Amino acid sequence: MRSFILRRLLQLFVTLFVFLTIMFFLVRMTGNPAEAFAPTDATPEDIKRIAAGMGLDKPLYIQYFLYLKDIATGSFGQSHKSLRPVSDLLLTHSINTIKLAAVTVVLSIIIAIPLGVVAAVKRFTLIESSIGVFAVFGMSVPGFWMGIILIELIAVRLGLVPAGGMSGPSSYILPAITMSTLLIAGLVRLLRSSMIDTLDSDFVRFARMKGVRKRPLIWKHTLRNALLPVLGFAGVQIAMFLTGSVVVETVFAWPGLGRLMYSALIERDLPVVQGCVTLFVFFAIFINLLVDILSSYLDPRIRLG
Amino acid sequence: MALLEIEDLHTYLYTRWGTVKAVDGTSFSLERGKTLGLVGESGCGKSMTLLSILRLLPWPAGRIVSGRILFDGEDLVQKSEGELEKIRGKRIGMIPQDPYTSLNPVFNIEKQMTEPIQIHLGLKKRQVLKERVTEILRKVRIGDPEKRLECYPHQLSGGMRQRVVGGISISCNPDLIIADEPTTALDVSVQAQYINLIRDIQSTYNVALLYVSHDLSLIFRICDQVAVMYAGKIVEKGSVHEIFKETLHPYSRALVTSIPPVDCDIERLPSIPGQPPKLFALPQGCYFAPRCPHAMDKCRQAYPEEFFVSEGHSVSCWRYA
Amino acid sequence: MIRSITAIFSYLIRGGRGRSVPRFPPIIPAVIISITIICALFGKYIAPYDPEESDLINRLQPPVWHEEGDWSHPLGTDKLGRDMLSRIIIGSRVSLSVAVLALALGAFIGVSAALMAAYFRGWVENVIMRVVESLQPLPIIFIGMILAIVFGPSFWNVIIAMAFIVWARYCRSLRGEAVSIMERDFVLLAKVAGASSFRIMFRHLLPNIANTIMVLITLMVGWAILSEAVLSFLGAGIPPPTPSWGRMVSEGRDYVATRLWLSTVPGTAVVLVVLAFNMFGDWLRDRLDPKLRQM
Ligand SMILES: Nc1ncnc2c1ncn2[C@@H]1O[C@H](COP(=O)(O)OP(=O)(O)OP(=O)(O)O)[C@@H](O)[C@H]1O
Numbered sequence: 013m014r015s016f017i018l019r020r021l022l023q024l025f026v027t028l029f030v031f032l033t034i035m036f037f038l039v040r041m042t043g044n045p046a047e048a049f050a051p052t053d054a055t056p057e058d059i060k061r062i063a064a065g066m067g068l069d070k071p072l073y074i075q076y077f078l079y080l081k082d083i084a085t086g087s088f089g090q091s092h093k094s095l096r097p098v099s100d101l102l103l104t105h106s107i108n109t110i111k112l113a114a115v116t117v118v119l120s121i122i123i124a125i126p127l128g129v130v131a132a133v134k135r136f137t138l139i140e141s142s143i144g145v146f147a148v149f150g151m152s153v154p155g156f157w158m159g160i161i162l163i164e165l166i167a168v169r170l171g172l173v174p175a176g177g178m179s180g181p182s183s184y185i186l187p188a189i190t191m192s193t194l195l196i197a198g199l200v201r202l203l204r205s206s207m208i209d210t211l212d213s214d215f216v217r218f219a220r221m222k223g224v225r226k227r228p229l230i231w232k233h234t235l236r237n238a239l240l241p242v243l244g245f246a247g248v249q250i251a252m253f254l255t256g257s258v259v260v261e262t263v264f265a266w267p268g269l270g271r272l273m274y275s276a277l278i279e280r281d282l283p284v285v286q287g288c289v290t291l292f293v294f295f296a297i298f299i300n301l302l303v304d305i306l307s308s309y310l311d312p313r314i315r316l317g
Numbered sequence: 318m319a320l321l322e323i324e325d326l327h328t329y330l331y332t333r334w335g336t337v338k339a340v341d342g343t344s345f346s347l348e349r350g351k352t353l354g355l356v357g358e359s360g361c362g363k364s365m366t367l368l369s370i371l372r373l374l375p376w377p378a379g380r381i382v383s384g385r386i387l388f389d390g391e392d393l394v395q396k397s398e399g400e401l402e403k404i405r406g407k408r409i410g411m412i413p414q415d416p417y418t419s420l421n422p423v424f425n426i427e428k429q430m431t432e433p434i435q436i437h438l439g440l441k442k443r444q445v446l447k448e449r450v451t452e453i454l455r456k457v458r459i460g461d462p463e464k465r466l467e468c469y470p471h472q473l474s475g476g477m478r479q480r481v482v483g484g485i486s487i488s489c490n491p492d493l494i495i496a497d498e499p500t501t502a503l504d505v506s507v508q509a510q511y512i513n514l515i516r517d518i519q520s521t522y523n524v525a526l527l528y529v530s531h532d533l534s535l536i537f538r539i540c541d542q543v544a545v546m547y548a549g550k551i552v553e554k555g556s557v558h559e560i561f562k563e564t565l566h567p568y569s570r571a572l573v574t575s576i577p578p579v580d581c582d583i584e585r586l587p588s589i590p591g592q593p594p595k596l597f598a599l600p601q602g603c604y605f606a607p608r609c610p611h612a613m614d615k616c617r618q619a620y621p622e623e624f625f626v627s628e629g630h631s632v633s634c635w636r637y638a
Numbered sequence: 639m640i641r642s643i644t645a646i647f648s649y650l651i652r653g654g655r656g657r658s659v660p661r662f663p664p665i666i667p668a669v670i671i672s673i674t675i676i677c678a679l680f681g682k683y684i685a686p687y688d689p690e691e692s693d694l695i696n697r698l699q700p701p702v703w704h705e706e707g708d709w710s711h712p713l714g715t716d717k718l719g720r721d722m723l724s725r726i727i728i729g730s731r732v733s734l735s736v737a738v739l740a741l742a743l744g745a746f747i748g749v750s751a752a753l754m755a756a757y758f759r760g761w762v763e764n765v766i767m768r769v770v771e772s773l774q775p776l777p778i779i780f781i782g783m784i785l786a787i788v789f790g791p792s793f794w795n796v797i798i799a800m801a802f803i804v805w806a807r808y809c810r811s812l813r814g815e816a817v818s819i820m821e822r823d824f825v826l827l828a829k830v831a832g833a834s835s836f837r838i839m840f841r842h843l844l845p846n847i848a849n850t851i852m853v854l855i856t857l858m859v860g861w862a863i864l865s866e867a868v869l870s871f872l873g874a875g876i877p878p879p880t881p882s883w884g885r886m887v888s889e890g891r892d893y894v895a896t897r898l899w900l901s902t903v904p905g906t907a908v909v910l911v912v913l914a915f916n917m918f919g920d921w922l923r924d925r926l927d928p929k930l931r932q933m
């Protein structure tokens with residue numbers, strides 16, 4: 013188990029490294045990178061100062077080293093707009109993102125697991141078709157469309173919950189619903205097909221030969237095995253989920269990282285965008301690692317090698 | 318009265334490509350404590366017959382269309398799923414075809430072995446359960462049982478896994494064990510041991526055994542009765558002596574004469590010229606006629622009925638009309 | 639009763655997924671896809687107005703179902719008075735061309751990588767698969783955003799960002815199958831007969847994984863259209879004035895309180911088209927490759 017986690021950790025570290033390297037070279041490819049980092053109204057002195065900070069007068073490998081060092085120490089420079097250090101902004105905003113994401117993930121798992129299981133168990137019935145159609149809708153509906161419609165119907169017309177911003181618990185409702193739709197749809201589709209395969213497997217049939225009742229058969233013998241391939245696809249799901257979180261925060265004016273990144277992009281505030289993107293990728297990697305730990309817990313073949 | 322009596326069983330599989338008549342009018346019976354061997358080429362419907370008994374057919378394709386399966390006088394075909402759950406594993410134990418994939422990879426051996434005992438005998442205490450399964454593991458000759466209980470299936474060898482599977486099947490002292498080629502996946506030396514083990518258990522507890530195998534010399538050694546199956550139907554059945562020494566049906570003859578003379582028990586089913594028929598496009602008349610050296614005109618027109626040549630020895634072939 | 643409702647319903651939107659897979663595709667998705675493709679190809683002749691021409695007198699006109707709307711602009715006009723219907727028709731071209739180009743590029747790289755991994759095995763495969771795995775957790779949007787802010791938003795940015803993600807997914811999904819085909823007799827025979835590695839990869843391996851490639855492409859068209867819309871919505875996609883559905887939604891957001899249709903109409907176009915492609919892809923997968931069965 014430890015060696016498995018270490019291997020995955022190394023792997024994810026490589027992911028981060030690949031990403032940072034790509035970002036580094038992309039920024040250096042644009043003529044004068046200091047200009048890209050400078051605000052639009054910067055004076056030539058400002059640009060020179062920024063260039064010195066980035067080490068642009070030094071050889072490329074030193075620049076690269078400096079860049080990695082900056083990221084490792086969490087210093088992403090200064091926002092042009094608010095003139096605050098990017099790391100401060102990241103800190104305050106990421107907490108809100110994490111809160112919303114946690115609510116959404118819990119909600120999604122609570123809903124997706126029963127739906128996926130039921131769809132597989134009740135095959136060829138109206139129940140399965142309905143869950144199937146719901147899942148295809150969930151895969152196809154962009155968060156911005158759903159968010160706008162929910163705001164209009166539930167927040168504006170009915171006035172049940174706030175239309176945006178982060179206030180009390182009720183302000184979580186709409187963003188969480190919007191964000192969980194895609195995740196639920198993806199999980200349900202994966203889980204259903206994996207449940208169907210597992211229900212068809214020899215060991216489930218043997219469990220029935222032993223006289224195991226239907227309920228433990230499904231929820232213990234089948235589900236636990238069926239979850240493993242679903243976890244195997246977690247990388248893609250997590251990537252889509254984080255993309256969704258940027259959209260949802262933008263639509264609902266949620267004061268999180270996604271919204272920070274969106275406004276920085278509109279204002280062409282490169283240091284902030286770079287910081288947000290790096291942090292998001294870091295989140296993606298962290299969640300992947302959690303998933304790996306979970307699957308090694310569920311699967312003794314991984315745990316015991 | 319026989320323990321298991323199958324009467325005119327029809328089990329069809331409704332697939333994308335058409336209806337497969339996997340079991341098509343099969344009848345046989347098995348006495349308490351006796352062994353019945355079911356033989357036939359691959360794909361002739363042996364596994365489907367066994368799975369019909371426990372009503373564990375592939376879903377949604379498989380269905381028992383008609384027939385009766387009398388187990389201890391009660392018709393299993395009419396039973397509800399809940400009633401069947403009480404019979405499976407308790408009164409009928411099944412040893413499936415593949416030991417490698419039959420154990421759940423995420424649970425340890427202890428959990429998988431104690432499960433049927435917990436369900437059927439209502440034992441709850443961990444210590445009692447543990448003692449019981451240790452006992453069973455000893456019975457199926459697994460060394461160091463306490464340690465094995467902690468293991469997960471992937472940590473055991475194929476032979477050990479098959480013993481565990483066998484141990485689970487006998488753990489509630491069933492009246493009937495159904496074994497579907499339990500040794501095909503094992504290597505030769507382990508095979509012989511395993512067969513002896515099943516035989517031992519059978520004679521100690523007076524269990525009836527329904528045994529499917531490709532290995533005719535093995536069938537000859539362990540069975541009391543034999544039924545030969547071809548394309549979903551039983552073509553000949555009788556005592557082991559009758560089938561092997563007074564063989565009637567040309568198909569059985571082809572099987573029997575091709576057993577190697579030496580008592581070498583690894584020999585697989587020999588090849589018989591021609592292809593077994595596709596079960597969803599069966600020929601008219603006797604299904605074996607296209608491959609039969611003695612085929613007559615009559616054989617190509619109508620399927621032969623069952624003719625009794627003696628008490629208990631019957632054959633479906635026009636030559637014995 | 640319930641049965642026949644299910645049957646009709648299946649026939650219309652799911653291609654009758656039941657115990658068997660029918661020959662005919664689901665009707666409604668097929669119709670939507672056909673309309674989208676026709677709009678993308680011949681939009682110029684179909685669109686009633688020039689989608690980029692503004693008409694400030696007629697700005698912010700409501701669509702026909704609104705009491706003040708009329709048929710001169712069936713879906714109304716935007717804040718510059720541009721005809722929404724024409725913009726949506728032309729927008730299909732952007733959506734589809736981004737999707738097709740990105741998937742084609744991604745598929746080309748991904749398939750080549752999978753073929754190489756399957757053919758050479760050993761360290762080649764190792765390196766390829768490590769890269770593929772390390773790309774897995776990267777969300778497309780962040781690559782798109784970095785490209786957008788560094789180079790400014792552009793059509794090709796979106797395609798490159800997407801292809802960058804797509805190829806890894808293709809490679810991951812195809813490698814296993816390619817490896818198992820490599821081990822089949824006819825490939826071994828070709829190898830023994832001295833066929834060149836290029837020939838084996840493209841004459842023997844490729845045709846045998848063609849079905850899977852088709853299914854994967856169809857299944858990802860929806861995703862690609864959706865991703866383009868999201869990137870454009872966030873201002874990191876197709877730059878103005880080219881009409882793009884995602885950006886139309888975001889431009890309409892300034893008016894949500896009073897003129898909701900400005901956002902919801904283009905948003906609905908995205909939903910319908912993506913839904914149609916996803917349903918069609920599911921049907922095709924069941925039809926061509928029951929092994930990839932999901933839902
Ligand atoms: N899940 C299934 N779906 C459709 N057809 C099946 C399925 N399982 C088996 N069949 C078909 O049913 C027929 C009988 O199969 P069965 O498994 O009973 O054969 P068998 O005699 O046990 O063969 P073997 O010796 O290879 O185990 C075969 O022709 C097979 O093609």
Ligand SMILES: [Mg+2]
Pocket residue numbers: 363364365414497
């Ligand atoms: Mg079988």
